[in-house]
Amino acid sequence: MPAPKTPPPAKPCLFCGQPMEWRRVLAKTWDTVKYCSTACTRQANRQRRQAGETIWELPPAPTNGRGVRVWTAKKPRTKKK
Template identity: 45%
Template structure:
């Protein structure tokens, strides 16, 4: 078993906060970009605004 400090971390693309590996993300850790549903929704809003 790993200690929490030994788990891999990433930075959220939207808010820049560090996020730690979660068991629910085990299958798709490489594809995780956002720390929360809110950050993901904000990113989609900003992308839609920029697009036009």
């Protein structure tokens, strides 16, 4: 899938509200990117879990600088109280 010629506009992180700029490495996942960082993803998911939702989502993909994803999908650990 070719990257669009005009990058999509920045959109705000759903957790902290900071604008996220489109980047080429996000081309494939841009539609599903909601948070600016893994920290925001975790905290937002934690809040949603506390609200009774059972969900888990992949964090935005960090890369090794060459556009290669370096994470592997994992279920988040549930903290014991």
